[in-house]
Amino acid sequence: MAVLNDLDATKRNLQLFPKKDARLYMSFMFVTFASLLIGGLMGLLQTFVRSGRFTLPFNINYYTILTVHGVILGLVLTTFFIIGFQFALMGKTVGISNKQRTVGWISFWMMLTGTVMAAVTILVGQANVLYTFYAPLAAHPAFYIGLALVIIGSWVAAFTNFRQLYVWKKAHKGEKSPLLAFMTVINMLMWVIASLGVAIAVVVQFIPWSLGMTDTINVLVSRTLFWYFGHPLVYFWLLPAYMAWYAIIPKIIGGKLFSDSLARMAFILLLLFSIPVGFHHQLTEPGIDPTWKFIQVVLTFMVVIPSLMTAFSIFATFETTGRKKGYKSLFGWFKKLPWGDVRFFAPFVGMVAFIPGGIGGIINASHQMNALVHNTIWVTGHFHLTIATTVILTYFGIAYWLVPHLTGRRLTKQLNKLGIIQTIIWTVGMSIMSTAMHIQGLLGGPRRSAFSNYAGGSQVDTWIGYQLAQAIGGTILFVGIVLMVYIFIKLAFFAPKGVEEFPIAEEDEDAQAAPKILENWYVWIGITIALIAFAYTIPMIDIIKHSPPGSVPFKFPIGRS
Numbered sequence: 001m002a003v004l005n006d007l008d009a010t011k012r013n014l015q016l017f018p019k020k021d022a023r024l025y026m027s028f029m030f031v032t033f034a035s036l037l038i039g040g041l042m043g044l045l046q047t048f049v050r051s052g053r054f055t056l057p058f059n060i061n062y063y064t065i066l067t068v069h070g071v072i073l074g075l076v077l078t079t080f081f082i083i084g085f086q087f088a089l090m091g092k093t094v095g096i097s098n099k100q101r102t103v104g105w106i107s108f109w110m111m112l113t114g115t116v117m118a119a120v121t122i123l124v125g126q127a128n129v130l131y132t133f134y135a136p137l138a139a140h141p142a143f144y145i146g147l148a149l150v151i152i153g154s155w156v157a158a159f160t161n162f163r164q165l166y167v168w169k170k171a172h173k174g175e176k177s178p179l180l181a182f183m184t185v186i187n188m189l190m191w192v193i194a195s196l197g198v199a200i201a202v203v204v205q206f207i208p209w210s211l212g213m214t215d216t217i218n219v220l221v222s223r224t225l226f227w228y229f230g231h232p233l234v235y236f237w238l239l240p241a242y243m244a245w246y247a248i249i250p251k252i253i254g255g256k257l258f259s260d261s262l263a264r265m266a267f268i269l270l271l272l273f274s275i276p277v278g279f280h281h282q283l284t285e286p287g288i289d290p291t292w293k294f295i296q297v298v299l300t301f302m303v304v305i306p307s308l309m310t311a312f313s314i315f316a317t318f319e320t321t322g323r324k325k326g327y328k329s330l331f332g333w334f335k336k337l338p339w340g341d342v343r344f345f346a347p348f349v350g351m352v353a354f355i356p357g358g359i360g361g362i363i364n365a366s367h368q369m370n371a372l373v374h375n376t377i378w379v380t381g382h383f384h385l386t387i388a389t390t391v392i393l394t395y396f397g398i399a400y401w402l403v404p405h406l407t408g409r410r411l412t413k414q415l416n417k418l419g420i421i422q423t424i425i426w427t428v429g430m431s432i433m434s435t436a437m438h439i440q441g442l443l444g445g446p447r448r449s450a451f452s453n454y455a456g457g458s459q460v461d462t463w464i465g466y467q468l469a470q471a472i473g474g475t476i477l478f479v480g481i482v483l484m485v486y487i488f489i490k491l492a493f494f495a496p497k498g499v500e501e502f503p504i505a506e507e508d509e510d511a512q513a514a515p516k517i518l519e520n521w522y523v524w525i526g527i528t529i530a531l532i533a534f535a536y537t538i539p540m541i542d543i544i545k546h547s548p549p550g551s552v553p554f555k556f557p558i559g560r561s
């Protein structure tokens, strides 16, 4: 059996990486936390501008900072953290060879070069197109070329991960792959299949169009390709958080995996139902047959199954662990969870935020209710709960042990306490900002808009108070960001030397073997592609066949100023 005995597992969890490996994984973390600081500052400025009490100095365009914020937090921070974390997971569970490490570095430098290209282009005002870069807004070609480099760099990382597992499997015939390696491969498979869509849009449509090699662009095709990618993108952010919830948190609370097979099945379902659903972002878009919108919405709601499986198994782990420790009363086990351990506390708050976050998601994906909230600041409130709280707090929860494990330092009591304070600051700031955004959205307040009183009007007056509240919440959040970056720097350079555990949970000795079908990649990739073909082929033919004339690039008022 592949299951390590407890002694082996403890040894592995405490064994530090060779310096060469740790350096690769840490490089991704540096980009992550630098992004957090820059992106967070932009977020703060946005709330200030939208409050109506502040104008940006030096003639800086609001849409420049909004593009920086969306790109650097939504695309750069997430992708770098995920790939660095997953490399560390693979290194820990299946190992990395010298050659694979070199290829890992290639992926890092490609992604970083692409990021710098895109970032500079945005900062000089040549790409005010927001992180969705909808046509016909046009940016300087360097922006799209930078994005393409980031995507291709991430594919290099993905294929390295596939190779790592493949090599391990060959050396461990008949054994099931380690759970976290399996999960990483699922996430990267989803990423590669999904990002093909956006890569086609960028390479075939945007780059030639922005270079002037083609006159017009098919707007609906580009947006459809974007959302073919855009929904799985949010699962790409979420799955690493799920990895921690399923396979790391049980260890931190002193328990075992709830069910290895259930976790694998949930990940497979997420792969199947992540991609054929992009139309739920295009419900108000003309030019797409409502029947296909309906079909994709139904497929969207299938995500309820793996989500509830996840919620069930996490709370079951909490309860069984507590009961094994002897807490008998109905909820006694709950009180005894390690509330003072930030490696648990931060992700736990993230899980709680996922309850209102998930409910909001159901509203967004429902055709009729979507009409009410579409393009309002409600949507921004929604994804600050999901990505910027559930996911980000879980990433922070991972960083508290991963960073010191990589640098050979310790998460001291004092830093742990600062982490708890950080989590509370985040929760308070986000509750204020996100609630105000949700309400203002229901009152019709638009997202992606600098301050305006829209030439007066009583409805606009109802928004002002909520915009002020967002500035207050945003300020508190920014304090949280500064504190987090401080903790990161401490853990990276100054905390006392020592060994911080890499907490991977083990299966119970009497766990049943996982069914072999769970690792039959041909089956799962086959069904994934079949579902995508079903959901997209006919509407895509429709869209192309009935498309109106394409659009020339628009560079003003936003785009390239």
Ligand code: HEM
Binding pocket: 040, 041, 043, 044, 046, 047, 066, 067, 069, 070, 071, 073, 074, 077, 130, 131, 132, 380, 384, 387, 388, 392, 446, 447, 448, 449, 450, 470, 473, 474, 475, 477, 478, 481
């Ligand atoms: C200090 C913390 C933060 C503040 C104050 C903040 C504030 C804001 C505001 C006010 C907007 C909407 C502006 C508009 O629609 O005109 C926004 C958009 C956005 N935020 Fe944040 N945010 C913060 C942190 C984060 C984090 C941590 C993430 C992701 C990891 C994130 C991701 C996004 C994204 C993707 C957008 C959408 C940009 C767009 O619509 O083009 N934010 N943020």
Ligand SMILES: [Cu+2]
Binding pocket: 230, 231, 234, 280, 281
């Ligand atoms: Cu979606």
